[in-house]
Amino acid sequence: QVQLVESGGGLVQTGDSLRLSCAASGGAFSNYAMAWFRQAPGKEREFVSAISRGGAIKYYGDSVKGRLTISRDTAKNTVALQMNSLKPEDTAVYYCAASSYGGTSREASLYNYWGQGTQVTVSS
Numbered sequence: 001q002v003q004l005v006e007s008g009g010g011l012v013q014t015g016d017s018l019r020l021s022c023a024a025s026g027g028a029f030s031n032y033a034m035a036w037f038r039q040a041p042g043k044e045r046e047f048v049s050a051i052s053r054g055g056a057i058k059y060y061g062d063s064v065k066g067r068l069t070i071s072r073d074t075a076k077n078t079v080a081l082q083m084n085s086l087k088p089e090d091t092a093v094y095y096c097a098a099s100s101y102g103g104t105s106r107e108a109s110l111y112n113y114w115g116q117g118t119q120v121t122v123s124s
Helices: none
Strands: 003-007 010-013 018-025 033-039 046-051 058-060 068-073 078-083 092-099 118-123
Touching: 003 092, 018 033, 018 092, 018 118, 033 068, 033 078, 046 068, 046 078, 058 068
Parallel strands: 010 118
Antiparallel strands: 003 018, 018 078, 033 046, 033 092, 046 058, 068 078, 092 118
């Protein structure tokens, strides 16, 4: 069973950049597809980005495409989300998730391990 801990959130201004990191422990990191989701107050959880076990396949949500980049470091058991050109609508709690089912997906239901989340707030 893998444990996930997110870090890197904070308060930034519109147009700033932020780098989120998710540290995984307790499992074979290379066996898991990884993803980021976010949830803003009063809204449903939204897919942000996903990366395959080997890192070759990457998916992005339409609202973040071109501004965010996902990456993983197998040696460090981490997955990162580089966020550029941040907007107020990016304000949310960002969650790291891992899937042991093998495939890379945009569906939250296919991720069976979740972190506690890290808050990102973008002021206008």
